Amino acid sequence: MRALSADERQELQAEIDATLAETGNGGVQISANEIAWNGGEPILVFPLPGETKAPPSSAAARDAEGLGSTSDVEPQVDWEGCPAGADDNRWYCFYQYGGFEGRRLQWNWAHCQTGVRFSDYGFDNKTTGWVNTTRNRDNVGMRVTVFDGWFVDTLWREQPWTKVSRVDSFHDNKASSFRACRI
Numbered sequence: 001m002r003a004l005s006a007d008e009r010q011e012l013q014a015e016i017d018a019t020l021a022e023t024g025n026g027g028v029q030i031s032a033n034e035i036a037w038n039g040g041e042p043i044l045v046f047p048l049p050g051e052t053k054a055p056p057s058s059a060a061a062r063d064a065e066g067l068g069s070t071s072d073v074e075p076q077v078d079w080e081g082c083p084a085g086a087d088d089n090r091w092y093c094f095y096q097y098g099g100f101e102g103r104r105l106q107w108n109w110a111h112c113q114t115g116v117r118f119s120d121y122g123f124d125n126k127t128t129g130w131v132n133t134t135r136n137r138d139n140v141g142m143r144v145t146v147f148d149g150w151f152v153d154t155l156w157r158e159q160p161w162t163k164v165s166r167v168d169s170f171h172d173n174k175a176s177s178f179r180a181c182r183i
Contacts, residue, residue, distance in 0.1 A: 014046050053100060110182050141161065146177075146178045
């Protein structure tokens, strides 16, 4: 990560603090631009001031994600900053803006029975793009189903090993909840 000026650090910290105050559910700042919940899942990554995309996971996030060093991430896979670790450590990510820009909210656990509310992580109605790296050598992955409302209207389904830079304008910024089920 590049060195930030005092003003940039203050601007970024204000965004982090506002998100922690909004969510109020145990999130912890783990680096200058990352918040983690539940010991590392999910992780919300903020772009650095002056940048449009959130950078790849920091060392603190890689530790929390169970990725370890950058050598543990498959080098041939470019997943727009969404971690694609070893065969048993694949992730799915949501992006604030088209082109995989803005904040990135990343997950790797199944949430099939309970589902997840984006509002719990400061991401309600803020999803424009997504990546799903969850397919291992046995072709096992997660199907992510995204909803408008609390499991009311299905907006889209994400198959393992796929990505979409920008959802259509009818579904843009309407995601309120999701389920991720192993298939």
